[in-house]
Amino acid sequence: xxxxxxxxxxxxxxxxxxxxxxxxxxxxxxxxxxxxxxxxxxxxxxxxxxxxxxxxxxxxxxxxxxxxxxxxxxxxxxxxxxxxxxxxxxxxxxxxxxxxxxxxxxxxxxxxxxxxxxxxxxxxxxxxxxxxxxxxxxxxxxxxxxxxxxxxxxxxxxxxxxxxxxxxxxxxxxxxxxxxxxxxxxx
Amino acid sequence: xxxxxxxxxxxxxxxxxxxxxxxxxxxxxxxxxxxxxxxxxxxxxxxxxxxxxxxxxxxxxxxxxxxxxxxxxxxxxxxxxxxxxxxxxxxxxxxxxxxxxxxxxxxxxxxxxxxxxxxxxxxxxxxxxxxxxxxxxxxxxxxxxxxxxxxxxxxxxxxxxxxxxxxxxxxxxxxxxxxxxxxxxxxxxxxxxxxxxxx
Numbered sequence: 042x043x044x045x046x047x048x049x050x051x052x053x054x055x056x057x058x059x060x061x062x063x064x065x066x067x068x069x070x071x072x073x074x075x076x077x078x079x080x081x082x083x084x085x086x087x088x089x090x091x092x093x094x095x096x097x098x099x100x101x102x103x104x105x106x107x108x109x110x111x112x113x114x115x116x117x118x119x120x121x122x123x124x125x126x127x128x129x130x131x132x133x134x135x136x137x138x139x140x141x142x143x144x145x146x147x148x149x150x151x152x153x154x155x156x157x158x159x160x161x162x163x164x165x166x167x168x169x170x171x172x173x174x175x176x177x178x179x180x181x182x183x184x185x186x187x188x189x190x191x192x193x194x195x196x197x198x199x200x201x202x203x204x205x206x207x208x209x210x211x212x213x214x215x216x217x218x219x220x221x222x223x224x225x226x227x228x
Numbered sequence: 229x230x231x232x233x234x235x236x237x238x239x240x241x242x243x244x245x246x247x248x249x250x251x252x253x254x255x256x257x258x259x260x261x262x263x264x265x266x267x268x269x270x271x272x273x274x275x276x277x278x279x280x281x282x283x284x285x286x287x288x289x290x291x292x293x294x295x296x297x298x299x300x301x302x303x304x305x306x307x308x309x310x311x312x313x314x315x316x317x318x319x320x321x322x323x324x325x326x327x328x329x330x331x332x333x334x335x336x337x338x339x340x341x342x343x344x345x346x347x348x349x350x351x352x353x354x355x356x357x358x359x360x361x362x363x364x365x366x367x368x369x370x371x372x373x374x375x376x377x378x379x380x381x382x383x384x385x386x387x388x389x390x391x392x393x394x395x396x397x398x399x400x401x402x403x404x405x406x407x408x409x410x411x412x413x414x415x416x417x418x419x420x421x422x423x424x425x426x427x
Contacts, residue, residue, distance in 0.1 A: 063236075063239045063243070066243070067239075067242070067243050067246065070243070070246075070247055070250075071246060071247075071250060074247070074250040074251065074253075074254060075250070077254060078250070078253060078254050078257055087264075087266050088264065088265045088266065089265065089266045089267070089268050090265055090266070090267055090268070091267075091268045091270050092267050092268065092269055092270065102270075107399075177272065179270050181268075181270075182374065182399045183374075184374055184375055184378065185374055185375065185401075186374060186399065187373075187374035187399035187400055187401045187403075187404055188401065188403055188404060190399055191399075191404045198415040198416070204415075207272050207273070207274075208272070208273050209270035209271060209272045209273065209422065210270070210273065210397065210398075210399075210422070211268060211270040212372060212378040212381060212382060212397070212399065213268075213378075214378065217266075217268075
């Protein structure tokens with residue numbers, strides 16, 4: 042009888058419980074979520090776009106990312122579209138629009154010389170038309186990408202006519218992710 | 229003894245609110261990170277009259293290549309005949325071996341990096357070498373191993389940037405080894421610093 046009376050009193054008051062286990066669970070959950078939050082901000086791949094550290098605003102980066110098994114190219118498009126006002130670049134523009142899918146390609150001699158010749162052609166056309174536009178190449182080297190970079194360098198050295206293009210080089214971490222953001226044309 | 233007692237409804241309310249807010253923060257953070265694109269400013273290589281000072285970055289450690297010591301030791305080894313027929317010989321310097329290769333000069337084989345320095349040690353030889361660089365006459369050139377040298381290279385480059393010292397670099401690995409040569413007509417022997425935007 043006494044037990045039943047106590048239970049009824051407890052029920053009427055609301056259930057009284059010890060503070061300790063709840064605070065413990067509360068802090069644990071908070072800790073775990075904070076940890077996940079911090080982990081997320083450090084481990085989740087960072088999206089990046091490379092820009093040249095150049096003072097002049099008319100210089101535009103053609104990005105080449107060197108990975109262990111090939112290259113990914115991100116040619117500039119947005120700024121090239123502006124060049125259309127002065128020079129006939131429709132063909133190159135269309136080609137780049139189709140090419141822009143962040144796919145891995147093999148850095149063959151043909152591919153590399155084609156890229157560099159295209160840049161030279163655009164720069165030369167822009168100069169002739171007195172249009173402020175100059176493309177340069179930015180290499181992003183991922184861990185394990187040194188061989189691919191050296192292969193490209195060798196191809197460029199073997200074609201002396203391609204040596205005039207400005208080059209930048211950056212070391213990238215494995216968790217830095219490539220982006221294909223059309224608005225991110227460098228500089 | 230009186231115990232701290234609390235109403236379970238009240239506690240559940242606090243816990244669910246706090247957890248809810250944290251989950252919301254986590255989701256917002258993920259969404260924000262997904263959209264965020266980091267802009268990485270890359271310095272552009274250019275020709276310069278500055279002389280290169282060579283460093284190698286490997287296994288999260290860095291070493292200054294003292295040209296005087298390296299070449300003196302290499303010449304001694306050559307005189308002894310150790311470097312003949314493209315043989316690899318010991319340079320007696322920081323666990324580095326050497327090899328003379330046509331069109332590449334002195335190729336360096338960093339085998340043992342246990343004697344190399346980390347950037348945190350202000351008294352280290354490498355920090356002294358970096359601090360001695362004269363911005364008007366020299367720039368630092370890094371041979372960076374693509375497997376284990378990127379982190380310390382970026383740290384060192386930042387250290388030099390704060391001191392207005394220019395730097396250049398080349399990714400290397402066991403197939404494309406660091407090499408030092410000074411033939412200006414050989415493309416592989418040209419070491420360029422990178423220009424930074426004037427502040």
